[in-house]
Amino acid sequence: MSSSLPLGWSRRPIGSFAQKVRRMNSDAEDLEPLSITKDQGVVLQRLKYKKRIATDPRKYQIGMDGDFAFDPMSLYYGAIGRIQDLGRGLISPDYVTFTVDRSVDHDFLEALLRWSHMHKEYEYLSETSNSRGKRRRLYWSVLIDLPILLPPLPEQKKIAAILSSVDEAIQATQAVIEQTRRVKEGLLQDLLTRGIGHTRFKQTEIGEIPESWEIRRVDQLCQVTSGATPLRSNQAYFDSGDVPWVKTMDLNGGVVSTTDESITPLALAETSCKVLPVGTVMCAMYGGFRQIGRTGVLAMEAATNQAISSMVLKPKAKLLPEFLNYFFVAHRPRWKGIAASSRKDPNITRQDVCGFKVAVPPVAEQHAIVDRVDALTAAIGEGEVALAAHRRVKAGLLQDLLTGKVRVSV
Secondary structure (H helix, E strand, O other): OOOOOOOOEEEEHHHHHHHOOOOOOOOOOOOOEEEEOOOOOEEHHHHOOOOOOOOOOHHHHEEOOOOEOOOOOOHHHEEEEEEOOEEEEEOOOOOOEEEEEEOOOHHHHHHHHHHHOOOHHHHHEEEEOOOOOOOOOHHHHOOOEEEEEEOOHHHHEEEHHHHHHHHHHHHHHHHHHHHHHHHHHHHEEEEEEEOOOOEEEEEEEOEEEEEOOOOEEEEHHHHEEEEEOOOOOHHHHHHHHOOEEEEEHHHOOEEOOOOOOOOOOOOOOEEEEEEEEEOOEEOOOOOOOOOOEEEEEEEEEEEEEOOEEEEEEEEEOOHHHHHHHHHHHHOOHHHHHHHHHHHHOOOOOOHHHHHOEEEEEEEHHHHHHHHHHHHHHHHHHHHHHHHHHHHHHHHHHHHHHHOOOOOOOO
């Protein structure tokens, strides 16, 4: 933070307006346990872990709406937030809970304390808590002496309102993306089992499918290969930027192209790679077949660990790679079942892939199915672009408004 103060602003230690509280749940009230996350602040524990972890409620503190809380062991990467719209909840005894007086706007303070620029301040003040130095703890007695930059209270409220409006746009966009994903998931399940416009069905080894569809093994439909390390003489070609390095974890059931800025070149010596033509389907052979996708343009598959292999499938005639990709995505439970039934680790062998049964509709219907799902995939992509834009706007506002670089009129 800048050493000079904007006109009317002050620098105050946190302890001048904050007070630690510790309300132990001595009456064993059965309240919702809360967790502190670096991305969302304070959330219900069951939403973070998909289940309740807290056991004996008497060992926990009681947190109330308006309280701030942080994890001393994780504060340096942002595990701090405020309890809102939850009423009362259980807080781990390892967390620190505090309240603030009315000289500071709560919404403004939360935005400031969760600002990524504060992470360096927290890390600098944290003490190493184990011999390897991998965990760091920031004690309350140290945090209260940390000075922060505060504008006058009316300006705090105005800044908080501006940031809140951007947060609402972010949350609304996230909700639309999530809803579209649920619709896509349901549509996939329906189209990949019922097809389009069918009235007659037949029972098969993979379940009920339209009567006109056929069941085929993957090795009957695709050329099945795996990654290979290219000669070092090809390194200049791969480093030219014309062919991206693609990992199966980058695909996640979608399409990767050379315009994807999230894919960065990896050192050739550290990779197992293979040049893939347009339309190739890639799938990770570990993790129960969770990571699958197809290349939208010329691409190269890469894995930083050659012991973890990936399978490359090139569909033959009468099978669209887009359809095969969506079929695999829709049938992930079958892959998990195959892995779980034969070995301890949820890995898939080449034999599993070659023998996997695919329900194949006529090519025209494959096109129609792909078009419908692609429309939702595109909508999700547009939503993610909008979400990224909102987040960039918020990052810029945080930088400008929390430092006083840009002043707001009150």
